[in-house]
Amino acid sequence: MAFALEDGFVAEENRRHLDWLEEDYEHVGRRLARRGLDVEALTGLAMAFRVAVPSWGLGTGGTRFARFPGPGEPRDLLEKIEDAAALLTLVRVTPGVSLHIPWDEPADPAELKAAARERGLFFDSMNSNTFQDQPGQPLSYKFGSLSHSDPGVRRQAVEHNLHCLRLGRALGACCHTVWVGDGGNFPGQVHFRRALERYLDSLRAIYAALPDGWRLFIEHKLYEPAFYSTVLNDWGTSYHCVRELGDRAFSLVDLGHHAPNVNIEMIVARLIQFGKLAGFHFNDSKYGDDDLDAGSIKPFQLFLIFNELVDAELERVPGFRPAYMLDQSHNVTDPIESLATSATELVRAYLQAHLVDRHQLREYQERNDALMALETLRRAFTTDVGPILAMARHRAGGAVDPVSTFRASGYRCRKAEERPEGAARRAGIV
Ligand code: RM4
Ligand code: MN
Ligand code: MN
Numbered sequence: 001m002a003f004a005l006e007d008g009f010v011a012e013e014n015r016r017h018l019d020w021l022e023e024d025y026e027h028v029g030r031r032l033a034r035r036g037l038d039v040e041a042l043t044g045l046a047m048a049f050r051v052a053v054p055s056w057g058l059g060t061g062g063t064r065f066a067r068f069p070g071p072g073e074p075r076d077l078l079e080k081i082e083d084a085a086a087l088l089t090l091v092r093v094t095p096g097v098s099l100h101i102p103w104d105e106p107a108d109p110a111e112l113k114a115a116a117r118e119r120g121l122f123f124d125s126m127n128s129n130t131f132q133d134q135p136g137q138p139l140s141y142k143f144g145s146l147s148h149s150d151p152g153v154r155r156q157a158v159e160h161n162l163h164c165l166r167l168g169r170a171l172g173a174c175c176h177t178v179w180v181g182d183g184g185n186f187p188g189q190v191h192f193r194r195a196l197e198r199y200l201d202s203l204r205a206i207y208a209a210l211p212d213g214w215r216l217f218i219e220h221k222l223y224e225p226a227f228y229s230t231v232l233n234d235w236g237t238s239y240h241c242v243r244e245l246g247d248r249a250f251s252l253v254d255l256g257h258h259a260p261n262v263n264i265e266m267i268v269a270r271l272i273q274f275g276k277l278a279g280f281h282f283n284d285s286k287y288g289d290d291d292l293d294a295g296s297i298k299p300f301q302l303f304l305i306f307n308e309l310v311d312a313e314l315e316r317v318p319g320f321r322p323a324y325m326l327d328q329s330h331n332v333t334d335p336i337e338s339l340a341t342s343a344t345e346l347v348r349a350y351l352q353a354h355l356v357d358r359h360q361l362r363e364y365q366e367r368n369d370a371l372m373a374l375e376t377l378r379r380a381f382t383t384d385v386g387p388i389l390a391m392a393r394h395r396a397g398g399a400v401d402p403v404s405t406f407r408a409s410g411y412r413c414r415k416a417e418e419r420p421e422g423a424a425r426r427a428g429i430v
Contacts, residue, residue: 003414005086005406010399013408017390017400024387032383035357039388042351046392049347051282052096052124052325053339055104058083061291061329070334072415077104078115079419085119086411087336091343092398096124098325099171101164102134109170124175125217125325126168130157131181131225144182144190147199147231154202161206169211175323177252177278178206179219183226183233190229199231200241207245216249217278217323218242221257224289234258235267242276250278254327255305256289257281265304272312272320279323280305282346291329293338295345302349303381310353334412340402347389355380 029039058080060069074080084097097116099106106112116122130145138156143149145157157180165176182199184190207216220238223230232238235251242249251271258264271277284290284297295302312320324346330338357376364373390400399405 002082002418003411004082005089005409005411007089007397009409010089010397010405013405014394014400018394021387021390021394021400025391028384028387032355035355037355042354042385042388043392043395045354046347046351046389047092047396049093049350050096050324051094051343051346052098052323053084053087053094054127054325054327055080055084055097055099057326057328057330057339058087058335060335061331063331068331070412071421072412072417072419073335074415075419077106077112079415080104081112081115081119081121083336083415084116084121086406087339087343088120089397090336090393090399090402090406091340092393092396093343093347094339095121096325097121098125098127098177099123099168099173100127100129101160101167102129106167106171109167113171123168123171123173125323126164126171126173126176128161128164128176128178130160131179141181144180144195144231146178146180146202147182147195149198154198158202158205162209165206165209165211165214168214174213175215175217175278176206176210177217177219178203179221179254180231181225183223183230184228185226186228190231192229195231196237196241200244203241203245203249207249210248214248215278215323216245217252218249219252219254219257219281221254221289222259235271239271239274239276249276251276252278252281252323254281254283254289255294255302256283256285256291256327260287264301265308268305268308272308272317275319277320277322279325281325281327282342283326283328291327293328293330293333293345294326294342295349299345299349300381302345303352304377306346306349306353307356307377307380310350310356311358314358334406336406336411337403340406344389344402347392348385351385351388352380352383355383355385 032039059073074083088094130141133140139153146154148154168176210216218238218241220232220234221230222233238251242251253268255264282294284292284294286297326339326342361373361376364376394400
């Protein structure tokens with residue numbers, strides 16, 4: 001029997017924290033009550049928050065220089081499911097798992113679905129991969145996939161996406177995310193308009209095969225792996241494409257896929273306003289698509305993004321149904337610890353955004369009181385909601401302190417024994 005993080009162990013660990021937690025929770029509750037906020041309602045919101053986990057984020061990632069896998073990391077999909085279950089036990093907001101195909105091609109989808117369900121997990125978005133050649137693949141993606149100049153390559157890439165849809169159906173997934181690395185390294189290499197038209201044609205074929213009730217997400221990215229031009233490079237192009245495709249196509253925002261200093265929260269607001277926001281790949285970055293842990297570099301930006309999301313949620317903007325997912329590469333940390341703290345940072349930003357006095361903010365905006373408008377946001381952002389987050393996890397059966405509980409459980413050491421090195425490891429972004 002594989003070692004698992006037990007609810008009883010988490011409850012036992014929690015007991016050590018309960019005294020101060022109750023005291024801090026009561027205190028923050030009183031402080032918020034003075035501002036007309038109900039701590040119980042906020043706790044309920046924190047418990048209801050959901051973010052999906054990327055199957056590739058459960059293994060150690062790497063850069064184009066090296067990868068440093070740690071002992072006990074998952075060697076196959078079933079072991080990733082075990083780790084996703086451990087993460088869920090700790091934080092209770094991550095029951096959805098997002099699969100990358102063919103990195104995580106299941107041998108038996110029905111068996112995988114059952115294994116996930118047994119652990120309280122389900123499959124969220126599917127992700128296709130046509131940015132790499134796979135062993136035995138007839139045609140190469142070296143010069144692109146869905147937008148390739150050769151119709152045969154495009155067909156192969158479309159077929160791979162259709163395969164993802166079939167697989168996703170068998171797994172009970174609900175959406176499909178397409179990110180392509182297509183682009184050019186040199187001026188003149190790619191005809192911009194023709195490449196985009198070819199990309200759109202391929203997407204039309206994928207969209208036409210979308211199962212009932214599913215949504216199609218497309219993910220833009222400024223550069224990388226192509227260093228001069230990218231076929232789906234920005235949100236404007238993405239918006240054009242999803243409009244061309246139809247009602248069930250949406251633009252996905254990966255926080256690492258923008259030029260430095262771009263106002264991402266404004267892009268989010270635009271996509272909400274136009275009814276085309278798919279959701280997010282959360283991560284953080286300093287320079288590019290760094291795939292660092294959410295909230296680790298620019299927590300204020302994360303808050304401002306959630307400020308737009310919560311604003312739309314409270315206004316009940318029609319059709320607003322964002323899908324949240326983490327998309328990170330854990331190069332130097334334990335993936336479970338990174339995912340646990342990242343999930344927590346998202347809930348933190350979400351709750352802080354709920355603290356914004358929107359009535360006041362609107363008045364300041366209308367009176368052009370720039371200083372007080374910012375202060376209204378800052379007041380929410382600087383409120384410590386930590387005790388609410390911990391209480392929400394505790395009430396949901398999760399850990400008051402996920403990282404210390406995870407470490408105390410000896411989970412990774414046990415897994416190192418159960419998962420000896422040697423077998424080929426295919427995990428993480430490499
Ligand atoms: C890309 C993009 C995709 C992810 C791959 C691994 O930069 O973010 O979402 O699937 O990386
Ligand atoms: Mn992404
Ligand atoms: Mn990325």
